[in-house]
Amino acid sequence: MSTAVAVSDLRKSYGDVEALRGVSFEIAAGEIFGLLGPNGAGKTTTVEILEGYRERDGGSVTVLGEDPAEAGGAWRERIGVVLQSSSLYETLTVTEHLMLFAGFYEQPRQVGEVVELVGLEEKRDSRVRTLSGGQRRRLDLGLALVGDPELVFLDEPTTGFDPEARRRAWDTIGGLRQLGKTILLTTHYLDEAERLSDRVAVVRDGEIVAIGPPTELTAELPATEIRFRRDGEEIVLQTEEPTRVLHELAAEALAAGRELEGLEVKRASLEDVYLALTAREQK
Amino acid sequence: MRLLLHELKGELRLYTRSRELAFFTFMLPIIFFVLLGSVYGDEDVINGYRGPDYLLTGMIGYGVAATAFSGLAIVLVIRRESGVLKRLRATPLPAPVYIAAVLLTTLIAFAVEAIVLVALAMVLFDAEFPNSLPSTIAAILLGSVAFALLGIGVSGLVRRAEGASAVITALYLPLSFISGAFFSQQHFPEWLKTIADVLPLTHFIDLLGAVMLGGLSIWDRPQDVAVIAAWGIFGVLLASRYFRWVPLEG
Numbered sequence: 179m180s181t182a183v184a185v186s187d188l189r190k191s192y193g194d195v196e197a198l199r200g201v202s203f204e205i206a207a208g209e210i211f212g213l214l215g216p217n218g219a220g221k222t223t224t225v226e227i228l229e230g231y232r233e234r235d236g237g238s239v240t241v242l243g244e245d246p247a248e249a250g251g252a253w254r255e256r257i258g259v260v261l262q263s264s265s266l267y268e269t270l271t272v273t274e275h276l277m278l279f280a281g282f283y284e285q286p287r288q289v290g291e292v293v294e295l296v297g298l299e300e301k302r303d304s305r306v307r308t309l310s311g312g313q314r315r316r317l318d319l320g321l322a323l324v325g326d327p328e329l330v331f332l333d334e335p336t337t338g339f340d341p342e343a344r345r346r347a348w349d350t351i352g353g354l355r356q357l358g359k360t361i362l363l364t365t366h367y368l369d370e371a372e373r374l375s376d377r378v379a380v381v382r383d384g385e386i387v388a389i390g391p392p393t394e395l396t397a398e399l400p401a402t403e404i405r406f407r408r409d410g411e412e413i414v415l416q417t418e419e420p421t422r423v424l425h426e427l428a429a430e431a432l433a434a435g436r437e438l439e440g441l442e443v444k445r446a447s448l449e450d451v452y453l454a455l456t457a458r459e460q461k
Numbered sequence: 462m463r464l465l466l467h468e469l470k471g472e473l474r475l476y477t478r479s480r481e482l483a484f485f486t487f488m489l490p491i492i493f494f495v496l497l498g499s500v501y502g503d504e505d506v507i508n509g510y511r512g513p514d515y516l517l518t519g520m521i522g523y524g525v526a527a528t529a530f531s532g533l534a535i536v537l538v539i540r541r542e543s544g545v546l547k548r549l550r551a552t553p554l555p556a557p558v559y560i561a562a563v564l565l566t567t568l569i570a571f572a573v574e575a576i577v578l579v580a581l582a583m584v585l586f587d588a589e590f591p592n593s594l595p596s597t598i599a600a601i602l603l604g605s606v607a608f609a610l611l612g613i614g615v616s617g618l619v620r621r622a623e624g625a626s627a628v629i630t631a632l633y634l635p636l637s638f639i640s641g642a643f644f645s646q647q648h649f650p651e652w653l654k655t656i657a658d659v660l661p662l663t664h665f666i667d668l669l670g671a672v673m674l675g676g677l678s679i680w681d682r683p684q685d686v687a688v689i690a691a692w693g694i695f696g697v698l699l700a701s702r703y704f705r706w707v708p709l710e711g
Binding site for chain 2: 229230231251252254255257259261263264265266267269270274278279281282283284321325
């Protein structure tokens, strides 16, 4: 499979602060790649260098075969961008806004089709200023798709959504997979990265601390966590051998005629990986 | 060219949709003209012109400051801080095409305003049709381009969208007064006259009076043309130094 994005030893400083300290990753064409990390980890800096907004201090970046710092209009035909904050003309209607942007591209998608793709059928003739936060975000996504790009950048596309709106957005973004789009997604929601991405890179303090498919990342942690209460005190065990540990715990409890109160057995999630990786060393 | 027309259409739609722009930058000069025009009588003579005629040149001058300078600067600050300009940079729309469409929209809006003002002057205050029409058009074109360029330049100096309107009004309203848009400068103290003499709007109103009322050619007033053009170039320099596509974070 061909490579859509290649980043090698990317570096960027703001004054004395090193925002990116040698970030490297590749994204294959057709892949959904998640950049996951806390605020200030360097996600947006990375994405904005790839989009051509920011200049890098070091390293090499290739996006769709070109260096974004020097790419021109022909390259912009092939990318779609959703910025971290919604950026729309308030006084246009949804359809007018999409038509305005469609006109910037050589071969745009049908505006009606985009409206359906992002689920704004009922709002197509409403002015942007009357849209809810979630609807605005969907229009942002529509504007990113109207040029029929190969590669779409989504910078925190669901931040501030309620759970229902987030689920709808996931369905839409998941639907882009069928269109064969390559997607670079940044998020600080673990469930979002786990749900949508083929591969995830966890970023912390300007460095990638883990990279791989969500299932592989979770496999690196002790597989299972067992929780229960004894004398009102919560006990947490992490184990590679849940069967044996559970058996022993149960035997012990039975022998003592006690109950394993509040017993919970849970596989490690991406959240655990993330917390383990992003937790700063505590002294 | 297709792109320019497409973007121009979009810009014109955005312009007509903005109530704030329509009122403060487009309607206000017209309202002031009707109100003040009723105050000046035929017997009032200002700078050698009939009162209402002088006021017409003053209000076209105020209009150019309001529409081309203030309106454009405010719109650009709002678009920059809301992230729209940044978003546009990620599309294939070339920056020069965008700027050209924005400039053309401003010229069209101001041309309509000037025509309305002249028509009102003729209907309400018995003004004559502009004496030298080609030179009048040339003067209006020169003024609107120069003030629009200043507007683009100044937008880069305004940091926040909140208050952009207030900051820019604080610039252009005193400018309009000092430049004699509302009344004659003849009773100004010397120091104020000195300031007024270097301002572009003073020269624009003078030039307009000379060609529109006096029937002179624009080339009979090279000094006015030079000062207005110089301010336009100053706008370009400001823009090349301070204009930004991305919001000024924080």
